[in-house]
Amino acid sequence: MRPVLAVLLAAVCFGTTGSARALADVEAGALSVGAARILIGGGLLALVAWLLSRRRSAEPAAAPRGGARRGMPTPLVIALGAAGVVAYQPLFFLGTETNGVAIGTIVALGSAPVLTGVADWALSRRFPGWIWVVATAVATIGVVLLSGITAGSTGSVSGIGLLASLGAGASYAAYTLAGKALLDRGWSSTSTMGVLFGWAAAASLPLLLLSGPSWLVTPEGALLALWLGIVTTTVAYVLFGWGLARLSPATVSTLTLAEPLTATLLGLLVLGETLDATATAGLVVLALGILVLAIPRRRSVSATA
Template identity: 35%
Template sequence: MSSVEGISTQKKLGGLALVAVTAIAPVVWGSTYAVTHLFLPPDRPLFAGVMRILPVGLLMVAWQRRLPRGSWWWRSVVLGTLTMGLFVALLFVAAIRLPSGLGSTMTAVAPLITMGLAWAILRERSTPATVVASLVGALGVLLLVLEGGYEGGVDPVGVLASLGAVTSASAGFVLTKRWTVDESVLVVTTWQLVAGGLVLLPFMLVIEGAPPALPVSGWIALAYLGFVGSGVAYVAWFTGLASMSAGAVAVIGLLNPVAGTLLGVLLLGEPFGPIHLVGMALVLGSVVLAQPQVRAALRIQRKVSTRHTVEVCPSTTSS
């Protein structure tokens, strides 16, 4: 009995540890808004986008001393464009045409888009629990970002750009899951960072011009966004994609606005009320519900509790 329970616990902890590692990415990404708002110029989003992916990607290439081979040249360009280059460009269009609250709600549909693309590309069927979790999480995100309402009208171009950004990233994530079976996550992440940065660089130079002068705090912020927000976060995210279903990983991504809301309250003095708390609870519950490791652990716990009840009842009646 003890050996079986020990094996089950080891597997459970391994699965839960994978969920925790994957969750590093959206939690770190959730800090991007606060860091950018506090330390970076608001009119240079493309500069920030390039600086958060290209330098760390080049450093990782120098460290690993591995260049793409064969089909990985064009795969790296495709993945880097989808997950980083095109994603950041469309996000920039959405940011200048939509109210921030409305723009943030577009992230709520990311799990559903990812599940649809995973079915179309990978023939990966999401479980009913994962679909329900994505809907619950989407409701939680809506409560988080729209509780205070938003000002301004709805710009169709902005909405399309925001949905395009989410779809681009989701497609890149699904293709990364499909193609990384023959390469390490670290290497594939490195190539994507470099390719995405090189794709975005000419747009930055044309639209925004030369890089701005930054104080020391600005360069420290960029170093954090690059090494932690891109290097560590993308490796953690792609590690989860390599071992978990795309839908389950996408639901974990809903932790992004949760982290962003908390940091906004702590660092920027943004308001926080009961509705925000309910939204966070729904998002956290959806993340738990979407993970088969957690559901399996709960089933094991129920079986153990039922078995103990059955064993105790006869002894009680006989006495």
């Protein structure tokens, strides 16, 4: 269960983003906040990876894992993964701003596990398994119910917004699969996350400067940036990478649907939000989908103990 719990804890860290922004009450655009988050968190991940690599420099390099496919050059894998990290947040926010938070979130979060699982299946010939299919379907239904979207309530939907949300899901799949590819080539989880997010941090600096960083000099803005950078990025992706090294990309992507579950619970407990009956049902269904995926993993581990 430890890899499963690591990914779930990472998702809990991700899920604090919205509540942190609401409590900070900082006047900053989503692009600026996202760029600051990656700049701080990615820089710290790169620093952690560098420090650990110095400690391990005298050790022999790990051999590539069995079944690893080396078709794509490593620099290209890193470039694609870092591009996915940088692209995810602006595409996600463009989708939510164009079609609303509900639809944008559904399309982005709902498509990410599916795109990750299908791409991993195509690239590695590893079928994620029927348990993953069922768990992903159930969890996605829970996300839809949680959003409050009902038939006839969506109004007009922008094609550009949908493409942006799908792009966010594809970006998530890109950096997850790139990370797994590096892990399969013998990289450590910290080195993998460090190099992907380190390059993403470098690319985020001009985005932050262009989008207006003045909010960072306020006490609230500085605290928000540190929380998002340290907790929701550095700590979260150390856990995410450790779990990814031991689980399939498809499984990891579905487990991270605990992010909207966490965000909703924090909204209820911290921000005083309320849920109607449909959203409450969605909360239960989403939790059930995650449990469907997590419980068999626990049984398989205990069976081999």
